[in-house]
Amino acid sequence: MSLTDSTPAAAQRFVRADGPEKVTGSGRYAADLELPGMLHAAFRYADMAPARLAGIDTSKAAAMPGVLAVMTAADVPDLRYSPGIADRKLFATDMVRFEGEILAAVAATTPAIAAAAAAAIEVSYESLPAVTDIETALDPAAPLVHPEWADYQVDEGIVREGNLACFSSIERGDAEAAMHEAHTVVTSRYVADGCHAVPIEPRAVAAQWEGNKVTIWSSTQVPFDARAGVCETLQMPTNRVRIIVPHLGGGFGGKCGFHYEAHVAALARAARRPVKLVFSRAEEFLAPDRRREGMVFELTSALDADGRLQARTGTVLIDCGAYVADAAFFPQLAAMHAVGPYQVPNIKIDASLIYTNHQPSGSVRAPTAPQACWAVESHTDELAAAAGLDPVEFRRLNAVDSRTVGPTGQTYEEIGLQECIDAATNAVSYGDELAEDEAIGVAIGWWPTFVSPAGAFLKMDEDGSVQILTGAQECGTGAVMTLRQLAADELGIDPERIEMIYQDTAAAPFGPGATGSQTLVNNGRAVIAGAKQIADQLRELAADQLEAAADDIVLIDGIAHVAGSPTAAVAIDDLAATAAGGELLLGHGSDPFPEPPEAVGTTCVGDQGLTAWVGPQFSCHAVRIRLDRDTGVVRVLDVGAAHDSGTIINPAGALGQVHGAVMMGIGQALTEGTVYDEHGHQRNADLLEYKLQTIADVPHIHTSFIEPPTNNAGPRGAKGLAEAPNVATAAAISNGLAKLIGTPVRMLPMTAERVWDTIGSAHDQVAAATEGHGK
Amino acid sequence: MSASFLQAASVDEALAALDAGARPIAGGTDLVVGARQGKAPLPAALVAIDRLDDELGSISDNPDGSLTIGSLVNHLRLMSEPLVVERATALADGAALIGSPATRNVGTIGGNVMNASPAMDTGAALAVLGATVHLRSASGPDRILELDELWTGPGTTTARPDELCVGLSLPARPPRSGSAYLRLEYRRAMEIAVVGAAASISLSADNLVETVSIALTAVAPTILAVEGTAALAGRAVDTNLLDQVAALASEQARPIADLRASERYRRHTVGVMARRALEAAAERAQGIKLGVPVNRNKGIGVSL
Ligand SMILES: Cc1cc2nc3c(=O)[nH]c(=O)nc-3n(C[C@H](O)[C@H](O)[C@H](O)COP(=O)(O)OP(=O)(O)OC[C@H]3O[C@@H](n4cnc5c(N)ncnc54)[C@H](O)[C@@H]3O)c2cc1C
Secondary structure, eight states: OOOOTTSOHHHHOOOOTTHHHHHHTOOOBGGGOOOTTOEEEEEEEOSSSSEEEEEEEOHHHHHSTTEEEEEOGGGSOOOOBOSSBOOBOSSOSSEEOSTTOEEEEEEESSHHHHHHHHHHOEEEEEEOOOOOOTTTTTSTTSOOSSTTGGGSOBOTTOEEETTEEEEEEEEESOHHHHHHHOSEEEEEEEEEOOBOOOOSSOOEEEEEEETTEEEEEEOOSOHHHHHHHHHHHHTOOGGGEEEEOOBOOOOTTTTOSOOSHHHHHHHHHHHTSOEEEEOOHHHHHHSSSOOBOOEEEEEEEEEOTTSOEEEEEEEEEEEEESSOTTGGGHHHHHHHHHHOSBOOSEEEEEEEEEEOSSOOOOOOSSTTHHHHHHHHHHHHHHHHHHHTOOHHHHHHHHBOOTTOBOTTSOBOSSOOHHHHHHHHHHHTTTTSOOOTTEEEEEEEEEEOOOOOOOOEEEEEOTTSOEEEEEOOOOSSSSHHHHHHHHHHHHHTSOGGGEEEEOSBTTTSOOOOOSOTTOIIIIIHHHHHHHHHHHHHHHHHHHHHHHTSOGGGEEEETTEEEETTEEEEEEEHHHHHHHHHTSSOEEEEEOOOOOOOOOOOSOBOTTOOSOSSOSSOEEEEEEEEEEEETTTTEEEEEEEEEEEEOBOOSOHHHHHHHHHHHHHHHHHHHHTOOOOBOTTSOBSOOSTTTSOOOOGGGOOEEEEEEOOOOOOSSSGGGBOOOSSGGGSSHHHHHHHHHHHHHSSOOOEESOOHHHHHHHHHHHHHHHHHHHHHHHO | OOSEEEEOSSHHHHHHHHHTTOEEESSOTTHHHHHHHTSSOOOSEEEEOTTOHHHHOOEEEOTTSOEEEETTOBHHHHHHOHHHHHHOHHHHHHHHHSSOHHHHHHOBHHHHHHHTOTTOTTHHHHHHTTOEEEEEOSSSOOEEEEHHHHEEETTEESOOTTOEEEEEEEOOOOSSEEEEEEEEOSSSSSOOOSEEEEEEEEEOTTSBEEEEEEEEESSSSSOEEOSOOGGGTTOBOSHHHHHHHHHHHHHHOOOOOBTTBOHHHHHHHHHHHHHHHHHHHHHHHTTOOOOSSGGGTTTTTOOO
């Protein structure tokens, strides 16, 4: 894998400030923390689920030597939390809804004692029937996962009923009528299994109290969300809760949201000692409310005689699992993806998030999108075949372009989707002859740019060096590292002169965290705004010394000089020294964020503000695969990945995102999927049976960035990138496979055995058809 | 944690420890990882044999054409040692598939054989190559066992607790012979065999079968030797013969269904593996060089 040829050499050399520590092993992660007197935490999870909790007796556990605290729901405020729909409690009270439900927590002097004490807690249950199938969960006869659902506090605009946790639709034109008039109508069904984020670092949380203040070290992607969760559930003001994130060993969305910070803080308070919780790999699989959701798609589309899309109807079912976590916006996002970046005049899509007794779903890298793109793009190849068009031609004809109107009535400014199709297909020589059992599948995808408030403080001290205090969180993408670059450009200094204070809620203003590909877009905006203030101060100081107008001062290469006369100059370091004796060089930034564009002529029930997108990102992946027909094993050989994510500010970081996301996409396509038993318990919650891709499986990845001028997005026209490259890979692989087999593999992951079964049934159908002809 | 741990300085010292009830640990990649996974706790007493390279770490080419492989030889060495690659190619194929570079550098052939997993990747190869196992103890005479006398089920052998595997012997092979091992895997590293098959073959001057032997991985409680291959002598290695071997393998397999595969899929694919292994072995017998591991040439996990 290498940087693209078009990448300028200077931009390729981008050394991450956190790189050396991580690579040499000197960096510290949350699990490495040792605090004086520290205790170890263990959770007691549900032994069976779903079940009614009949009783819980902690007395034996509490009496064990070395146990300093045991807590249950009785020991924390009795309230429900969760964004959108408050359906969750810290500890289960009357009912356990999934196997990772926490009943009690223990703090003890060693991890072994904590585990033994957790096991010694006596719990009695009355078993309940499990809801595991999203296709029958809405039947009136189905048991309710949340019998008391109607009493929950919910945000405005959320549409729900019983096991239907949340609903959203897109309606445009008259889809039904268009179907009747259409030349060609194709219906497809696709089923995607749930899967996992699988960060290599299982999470850890440590908490320590000083008086009525608590400091919590957590491997979270979203320190401010974690703080909000602690404040809400333990009923504390924000200024008494401090969340610090040591280095984070990956997240992929799995560490978004508020998880165990409050449990550990409550334990530490009860035990009057610092407490640390470190998850095992199994816990990392089973407990967090963050796995990628299983989905079922029924899609019908209509074409005119030229192969132009006239209408799309569809139902999308999303497995919510036992709690909503942050998934209340999934139905609308899934509905958008069930149409995709196409020009479709008539649409009726219903998307439902459905409670089950599975582990809760939550944002994992581009939630709902890879599955939906897989279904929709596989369906699109079926449409192309029905229209007698090459799949790439079909997409050129129907996909959105600059100044066209998207499916929900958003008119696009400059976008690069059509160029992405060119670049990705060229990268893998689409159209050239291929070896036997090889094919190239192509898919296009899209993804929003999420905007939110964010702030930054900056200071330049007496030696001219700078600190940025940012609420940004580094989850491995390198996006936070790019903030230095942005400030350095405003200040005219070397980025190496800038240090960052980050991942500490007490030090920096709010930031959304490493979620929704937001760091560059939102924290970047804040850092630039703060840096501009210092730059203005520097210009004033320089103007005084050089007897020029402040507006004429240029800051570059560590020097402030008068525009047009480089010799009329003063070193920025000298200006900093001057300022240190008087008015200090301080900046703080929090600029307003872009407004979402208009969506015209579309109705959305359950609207969560995602009908029209700020800075929409587009992509095309073209994947050359080889199929071993006798076994169904697929090998990905080449991936052409082309992305319009706006301006690419840090090309090395951007390439890393594409490479990693493509590998995640290949895993999701071929090997990664959760297998459940009839109770909704996971059967492959370990790294032997849950098959991630390995470094040995990496194909050639040819990346191109299409950078159209972008107005309504982040700094310099950047749109964010961490999720977008995760959208289209599985879809492209599916389309390659369908070419080789003659029919799509309608289940995700497309495991070797499923591929083999599909080949077998394709054979059987051909055989049956030929037999029929013979008679 | 084990209560006692002895780093043996000699085989005799190790044997004495075994006699006193200790379990041997070589690379520890089965023993320690298994304990962490909760398969079985670490034994109370361990004797580490990993520094006995002088006594257990060599591969020797004997005057009678047989090979002796010390039990401490690791998989990296097996896959790269020219003697093994040339004369016991199936074994090199199997070793080259094990785990990751780190696993191959630490895991030993003695550990693989004595761990007796039906999914072990050296087992089918050793079976078709006619390997025998050398066991030594402090109390009795050395024993030399055929593999089917050693393995009795998943993780069980007829070796006594006081016996140490000191090595394996592979008998001399006839001139025009070749061998190969393939496994079905869903990814190219850190995989466990879904199914696998090894074949060895010797050919006459006009390329007809003289002897052929097939063994299967992960389709029975132990590595399974396919019966009925003697009847194939005198035949050409053509599609008919390959089909027949695939059918024999599929019929005799007694696979389970689990998370990795259904019974039906295993039964089918073990036939595919057997066919490809035989095809590769026959090509090698005719002097055609196929890289190690041959998986990458024969469909599974092809190289870029
Ligand atoms: C990540 C990973 C991937 C793996 N991948 C594969 C794979 O692809 N294919 C595969 O076949 N295996 C695989 N394994 C299993 C393991 O690496 C091999 O079986 C290896 O050869 C075991 O050797 P060892 O020296 O580490 O055995 P140890 O763990 O030291 O011992 C294994 C067992 O054999 C006994 N033993 C060891 N040496 C002797 C001896 N000389 N005499 C008597 N008893 C002895 C021990 O007491 C123990 O019961 C993998 C393991 C890991 C951790």
